[in-house]
Amino acid sequence: MDHVDIAILGAGAAGLFCAGSLAGSGRRVLVLDHARAPGEKIRISGGGRCNFTNLATSYDRFLSSTPRFAASALAGYRPRDFVDLVDRAGIAWHEKTLGQLFCDGSAKEIVSLLLDRMRGTELRLGVSVTGLRQDGGRFVVETSAGPVSASQVIVATGGKSIPKMGATGIGYELAKSFGHHLIEPRPGLVPLTFAEQDLDLSRPLAGVALDAVTSHGSGKSATRFADAVLFTHRGLSGPAILQISSFWQPGDELRVDLFPKGDLAALLREARGQGGRVQLRTTLARWLPARLADAVAVELGLAEARLADQGNPVLDRVAARISDWRLKPVGSEGWRTAEVTVGGVSCAEIHAKTMESRLQPGLYFIGEVVDVTGWLGGYNFQWAWASAEAAAQAI
Ligand code: FDA
Helix, strand or coil, rough: EEEEEEEEEEECHHHHHHHHHHCCCCEEEECCCCCCCHHHHHHHHHHHHCCCCCCCCCCHHCCCCCCCHHHHHHHCCCHHHHHHHHHHCCCCCHHHHEEEECCCCHHHHHHHHHHHHHHHHEEECCCCCCEEEECCCCEEECCCCCEEEEEEECCCCCCCCCHHHHHHHHHHHHHHHHHCCEEEEEEEEEEEEECHHHHHHHHHHHEEEEEEEEECCCCHHEEEEEEEEEEEEEEECCCCHHHHHHCCCCCCCCCCCCCCCCCCCHHHHHHHHHHCCEEEEHCCCCCCHHHHHHHHHHHCCCCEEEEEHHCHHHHHHHHHHHEEEEEECEEECHHHCCCCCEEECCCCHEEEECCEEEECEEEEECCCHHHEEECCEEECHHHHHHHHHHHHCCC
């Protein structure tokens, strides 16, 4: 049986980065992946430009059942460290908004950087990992091309999002077979879907996008995101919805403020004070997309209403419908489109500094397979790099 010092399962962001950090260490490193090409999610990330890190990275930008777990690895490998790599590779980049760094050219440049960096290690593609066991102090990785023996194993097989891109959830099965517990994986950074009756408003608005604030929870513990919202045929999407979707669970209510720029009720009263025979919907369209203004007026039975005829309670109702829209999505678009997995291998059984299993020495978990999920905006790649580096330094 083929023997290697370190087997890395998965040639995605975390696996490739880890191999690069181990290259030149004098040990035989083998990376296995069932895909035909490495780093497929990197290639399609950030709309093809790869949002490869976020300058505002901090552990509180991540969801985890062990909230501070990511802090140590993130402190050990910072966004600037990755930017240095990108600069040394001569890859041009820019900051978009909110600390998000993107390639000027193509995400493929990041894949090439990672592949160059891991020279000296071996990458075997088209090989499915099917199991993992211990045998006489060594690991045996079961694969579609036969077993491989390894002294240490790094599980970097990612989560379950986008099966078409190669996601399998095998990492969870491997973890469970060594006694690890899972935080139930669920789709994150994903468009949300509505029940049929709630689609009456949103379906005709499909394609309309506007700035909004989405929130989940209430009071001080509420989570809020200010960004764009996009109406779809099935519900809502756009960055503010993707962000809040990672916090949402079936049955939860979300609040959406579709006019975060000001006090809509006050603006409507002021406009009414200016007199005239203008329709309510026409006035609303001064501040909102016309299709949304129309849809809200129709929904509230005010399609033909003139602003001058409306009392304060009506204007307050209109404003609340727009600024404090409460909705209960019935679901999400699921693994098919989710950008990430929320949940995964419980951090309670992994050492935060090294990513090594607390249950099985020599076994490591890095990247998305772990119960650490970043917000939208480059945080997930930063976690992949940082957790991979933590494992590589420890091994
Ligand atoms: P990743 O999924 O990258 O790699 C896992 C690897 O394991 C894959 O290559 C897979 O083929 C392999 N594998 C799985 N099962 C296997 C098996 N049984 N046998 C062999 N191999 C197996 N993040 C970010 O920070 N900025 C961004 O711009 C984006 N954009 C983005 C767009 C889209 C469309 C998606 C889907 C995701 C993003 N992300 C992102 C998220 C980011 O892509 C993700 O968090 C990282 O790729 C996770 O890296 P991992 O290496 O952990 O898993």
